[in-house]
Amino acid sequence: MSEVSLSREKLVDMYRKMWLARHHDVWVEDMKTKGQILGSMHLATGQEAVSVGACAPLNDDDYTMHTHREHQQLIAKGADIGRMAGDMLGKVTGCARGKGGHMLLFDKDVHALGACGIVGGGVPVAVGYAMAFKVLGTKQVSLAFFGDGAANEGSVHEAMNFAAVRKYPIIFLCENNRWGLTCPQHEQAAVEDLADRARGYGIPGVTVNGNDVLAVYEAVKLAVDRARAGDGPSMVECQTWRMRGMGFGDTMEYVPKEYLEEGSRQDPICLFEKKLVEKGILTVEEARAIEAETKKTIEDAYEAAKNAPNPDESVFWANVYAAEIC
Amino acid sequence: MSEVSLSREKLVDMYRKMWLARHHDVWVEDMKTKGQILGSMHLATGQEAVSVGACAPLNDDDYTMHTHREHQQLIAKGADIGRMAGDMLGKVTGCARGKGGHMLLFDKDVHALGACGIVGGGVPVAVGYAMAFKVLGTKQVSLAFFGDGAANEGSVHEAMNFAAVRKYPIIFLCENNRWGLTCPQHEQAAVEDLADRARGYGIPGVTVNGNDVLAVYEAVKLAVDRARAGDGPSMVECQTWRMRGMGFGDTMEYVPKEYLEEGSRQDPICLFEKKLVEKGILTVEEARAIEAETKKTIEDAYEAAKNAPNPDESVFWANVYAAEIC
Amino acid sequence: MTMKKVTYRQAINEALFEEMERDPKVVLFGEDVGTYGGVFKVTDGLKKKFGNERVFDTPIAEAALMGAATGAAVAGLRPVVEIMFMDWIGIAMDQLVNQTSMIPYIWEGIKVPLVLRTQGGSGSKGSCQHTKSLEAWIYHVPGIVVAMPSTPYDAKGLLKSAIRNDNPVAFIEHKMLYPTEGEIPEGEYTVPLGRASVKREGKDVTVVALSKMVVESLKAAKELEDEGISVEVVDPVTIKPLDMDTIAESVKKTNRVVVVNEAFRTGAVASDLTAQIQERCFDDLDGPILRVTAPDVQVPYSPALEQFWLPGKDKIKQAVLECMKR
Amino acid sequence: MTMKKVTYRQAINEALFEEMERDPKVVLFGEDVGTYGGVFKVTDGLKKKFGNERVFDTPIAEAALMGAATGAAVAGLRPVVEIMFMDWIGIAMDQLVNQTSMIPYIWEGIKVPLVLRTQGGSGSKGSCQHTKSLEAWIYHVPGIVVAMPSTPYDAKGLLKSAIRNDNPVAFIEHKMLYPTEGEIPEGEYTVPLGRASVKREGKDVTVVALSKMVVESLKAAKELEDEGISVEVVDPVTIKPLDMDTIAESVKKTNRVVVVNEAFRTGAVASDLTAQIQERCFDDLDGPILRVTAPDVQVPYSPALEQFWLPGKDKIKQAVLECMKR
């Protein structure tokens, strides 16, 4: 596991976010099982290190673009759990006042803008964020999450090349869990490391162990520094394991047992905790306290969301146009 | 210049096709100047080595997909000049009976199928050809021309990756003249050799001097052999010079003088002729005879096309649907 | 004829199965259609039966899918390609309009016998990126046959015709219809493209409805019967080319028309049917043709909001009652 | 007000110039819009004036263009993005419908103040990939304002309003209008979005025409005047949202309507206007609303064939005369 010289505070915050993310997806899986959430559901249980490692080097005013498997990414960016829960349940307390649901989460207070259910579809938009930062001369950066499956969409190619030419401050964060729905990576691309594609755009590309939160942090931090310094985009590929199905109710017979077993052995929270305890940064008791405290945060948020009011017809008709027309 | 052991007959045929291609574009440029051809006009004068070198390893029943700058590519594939001229002038004697014009040439007898005015748009279709060959177990291959500008379209990315995964027999032939309309390559991609992208798809990619017809031949021949042997796609990038404007009437102030000077020095017909004469394959007199004879072929074809009848209303209504519906 | 009860999903599966068995040139590909049998399980069992060259999963790349199907059709196959959700047909629209539909008209003598299968429709709590009905876009493209079956019987028979037809056919399913049941013959049968079907006879109002809206209209008709209003429900089945004769005959009888289409109101297919009907049947009409559609609003997630979006039985009844005032 | 004569092209150029000068957040990008000033020279001089961060050429990548404009708008700019020909808007449609139009509705509080400039229209001998008018696709997307000015006056004033407006606006030009001349005020003025303009008063027939078809309709009206028929020509200018009041007022007076739209007939905007007009004005109508459109045929190249495709003055006259039989 990588070594990074981060403050205790930062390390513990990352550890806490990983638990928050984990509990979140375990919790909504349970609610979904009970029929308390409607629609589709993409869980990232076991992929916490990618989201948390990628967002840890970012500031609140840096923008992030997320995928359809995005809950944890938003939590990592610091999204408000209560509002997220509202959106997940279609309640008026959500940022989208229930309009978006599980695949379109966003939180503009932390510039998590936002999730996208169109595979690869958000990546060009994230390039636009970076364009604005460069034109306006702010020092913000944009980070776009996308999956290994998404990497094969034309939109991602166009976006990466565009940003490379224009030297926009953006990080292309490929969350490679080796599956796109029911289709393994080798049936989606004939290359092992998707970061190899970066070279074809003339930008740096690295592949890291996506279950090692510090390795992810380190690679993304370098890319963020480059971007802020005006040196343009980078690609960071994080290889990880998808421990849940393509959506809820998918029994995953098509996934080899070995893959899931290896994914369990590589549990990113266990790995990180072990390291923190070894280094004396956290005691096991503190770790358990964080585990419990974060669980409660999730529970409380969903309990409140359950009891929150539904949006009414006025919400439906709000923002059909974003603004006055004439 | 590369060495290739080809029969005299083949070499002379390639030389002849280069002249045919050259005369064609010089001829239509002249007609266009005189207002005898309407609409847009993309000329490839000076790029003959790419088309001829790329098509020389192909059989008649191999399929080729062309670009908007395609006249020479069709000639290289062996398209009938008379029918081509008919299409160029919108006459009923064309393969498309005048429906397509200069940017949609095709000739199904030699499986030149066909030109496409949508930059990058034909490449996925060419993958479909290769799919059919693999499924049907024929030994045909598909070759898709596309430009350096087109390389940045999502369609090209999707197509290359798709073919790579499925190991379809296709050659991705990038005709890199370092310009996309009025925009130089370095403003379209931050990478020098576009063939570097091949690695990201897990397929072989090479960059060759596109003004050396034997170098192009050699690289494409290797790729064709690979494809026929069932080893899947390859990318061949041919670097060349665009000696004419983005279209007719473009005065090219935006193109640096040095670029055009270098392009003139690298005239592919001169280079090839010099080689053939040096090697004793052709005498200068034979060369001049070929130059004259091919010019006459073009002249005659266009003279005939000028006098050919226009399509009538029945042509307009033909094939609105390709076949009976019920 | 002996009949059996099957779901809409099974009906489509049977059509694919039978046509692939009948004709080795039929191939089927798309995202997750192979190993998993499709996210809606419509293509279940086909890969196992026909092998990985004829039925296969592809990279996530909708432009390449559409283009490859087009090329494969040109080169001798009869591809059935699936775009998983119609919501992202936009990625493939350039291929559809500039390749698929262009080829048969311009490249004379070349046919493009492909079927584009996709599904639209809301009611699944899928939010706005998984519920759109964008048939209006495809409908506007020349040379494409567009079918939208509403029953298992039509779905099976029509898909078989579509696969055998030499035109490109867009075959648009509805996700909420997959589990619906209906009777089909035990043995082989086909339903012709281009023929409307009167799903219920009546004399007061003609309701022309598409896809799942046929089901809703039949429910409305049933309830209106109790109120003494006799509704004729006409299902065009194929919306392009349109069987206007059948519709006009019905209007002649009823003199009142409601068109029902689950799609954004402005520019929907419903508008076009309305324009066509008023043109042909103006003198038969007692009042304006009313349209029941969704509003020009993105489909919101929240179950509390989705109801305001969805057209259905109640809104159809209202429109019929409105018509009856004339 | 002092007036001056400018071309449609100049009018647009002036609008861009003035708005970029007024507001540093306005940026302009697209293929060849920078150094060369656009293939139709509409953006001439802007890069020189405003520099390469605010006005720039991009890679050939229409999905990325649309997405990047969207992101840039979200992050604080007011981008004007050009898609060079509307023919390939299909490459960008997924971005438009799933990102641009989704964001303001679902991501509450986020606005997308962008202008998508593109141009359609035939008559240029451009064959089928450079002449299509696909406004119907954009028109069907919720939350997008769609404008199609027909005069220099409207073009300039409307584009200025569009740039200042907080909604995404599709601003659709016509390639054959660029050289047409008209009067505009010397100084600053704007034309409001969402207001129709009666281009000629008349009392017998209302012709509702879009874009260049307004010019053709005015020619037809002039000629019909000599035949004693008084035609009112209404130009919606903004087609969405539609100024139905102005149209209805005209219909109330004339009782006869022709809708003119240069686009494939089936599913054209003309159909939707027809559906809306008959709904609102049924009792005012003496006969069916007639539509003058192009047929459902790809635009052929041959000048001998193009005439069968093009709608224009003569076909409009015919339709008006047909109406007068009522």
Ligand SMILES: Cc1ncc(C[n+]2csc(CCOP(=O)(O)OP(=O)(O)O)c2C)c(N)n1
């Ligand atoms: C444009 C588009 N194509 C297809 C889909 C259907 N789809 C949803 S998730 C998914 C797989 C995505 O794989 P990947 O990018 O690796 O992300 P992961 O699910 O592994 O996080 C697919 C194909 C979609 N939502 N959008």
Ligand SMILES: Cc1ncc(C[n+]2csc(CCOP(=O)(O)OP(=O)(O)O)c2C)c(N)n1
């Ligand atoms: C999808 C699409 N985008 C833009 C254009 C306009 N266009 C025509 S040619 C061209 C440049 C193409 O450059 P390249 O691929 O390098 O080919 P070259 O002209 O150099 O042969 C462009 C942008 C188009 N025809 N299609």
Ligand SMILES: [Mg+2]
């Ligand atoms: Mg994945």
Ligand SMILES: [Mg+2]
């Ligand atoms: Mg080029």
